[in-house]
Amino acid sequence: MNVADLPKVELHLHLEGAAPPKFIRRLAKEKSVDLSRIFDDGGNYAFENFAHFLQVYEAATSVLRTPQDFARLTQAVLEESAKNGVVYCETFLSPDFCGGGDVSAWREYLQAIQETATKAEKETGVTLRGIVTPIRHFGPEKAKRVARCAAETAGDWIVGLGMGGDEGQGRQGDFVYAFDMAREAGLRLTTHAGEFGGPESVWDAIRDLDVERIGHGVRAIEDPALVRELAAREITLECCPGSNIELGLYPTFEDHPMRALRDAGVPVSISTDDPPFFQTTMRREYSMIAQAYSWRESDFRALNECALNAAFCNEVTRERIRKILETK
Incomplete structure (x- = not known):
């Protein structure tokens, strides 16, 4: 089988960033x-x-100004995911863009997105779940409002909190309040780190926010002690090689450290981040990685199993997706 044709689990996709x-x-x-x-x-x-x-x-x-705009966006994104063989996806959603951080307005946007996703799942076969996302460069106070939106709508569909934005603004520890609020609401936690912020930002994410996944995280390779820590804690990295290359972190797929991190025992997964911005797709990521690393079908099936184990969905959903991965 061509590895690009495999069913795929994607953990790191920004809904707005996936807009064609x-x-x-x-x-x-x-x-x-x-x-x-x-x-x-x-x-x-x-x-x-x-x-x-x-x-x-x-x-x-x-x-993107209204709930209906986001409903249309969700449909367009899921149709593209289906073309690329994605069967399960977690997408970052920001109440800052969906109602300005107001809980009542956020509920209206979320209802439109979730209803579209539920209907689209029957049409496309893609299961979507949401991770509410504070924008780091909007600051800690706005992050608190976003976390409140997340806590108020936590459940089987809103499954996590994960900070995005400019790693150069502030520190992970500035957002402890927001992450603690989400944790108390039963949400799972991830954050962008180790992209432009370097390995120290990954240490901060682990120590200050106690996350179980890291968005990107690839610059951990620069610190052997950090690599060992990630492996020991089984913290999954949401790797987005095409994004990293397009933004200049690494010149080629061959130079990307995902393979070295995996070889060192760090759980890694494959995602596209903001695919049309970086002119990539999940099919392209699989093809380029296979070519760069000489990875085979068994490697990609193992990567999908790793991603599914790290997914924030409930166990019923996880086992349903596992059966799909095993039978295709």
Whole structure:
């Protein structure tokens, strides 16, 4: 079997960041908003570095203004996931973009997203779950409001809290209150670290926030003691190689440390992060990784098993997805 055809589990996907450029251009036209500056001549998202990427991301998100906009976005994203063989996905959702951090407004957005996801699952076969996401560069106070939204809607569909945004703003420990609130509500925890923040940001995430997964985390490879700690604690890294390469962390897939981390006993998984921004897909990630590392079908099945074990869903959902992975 071509490894790209395997059923896939994806743990690290930003819903807004997965918006196809064509979808955002169409929505901008409907709302009479000029977003031409964020696209290149081919109609793709255009940015120069990570800081510029965040600006382009937030500009694209600016036309997502209503629950119905997010319902349409969810449908478009899940259709793309299905094309790439994804059978289970956890997506980051920010109440900052869905109602401005107001719990009542957030519930309206969430209802639209969840209803669309439930209907789309029957059509596409993709099971979606949500991880509520404070935006780091929006600051700790806004993170508290986001965490309250997460705590108020925690359950079988909203399953976790996971901070994104600019790692250069503040420290992981600044957000302890928000993460403690989510933990008390029964939510599972992850956070972006070890991408631009270096290995120390991963140490901070472990020590200060006590997370069980790390978004990216690949720069842990620079600290052997940290690698051993991740392996000993069985903290899963949500690796997004194509994203890291596109943003300049590593020049090629061959240079990406995911293989070395896995060889050292660190649990790793494969995700796309913000796929249309980085012109990637889950099929492409699998193909490029297989070529770079000479990994075979058995390796990718093991990676999917690792991702499923680290997923934040309930056990009923986990076992249902496991059967799909085993039979395809």
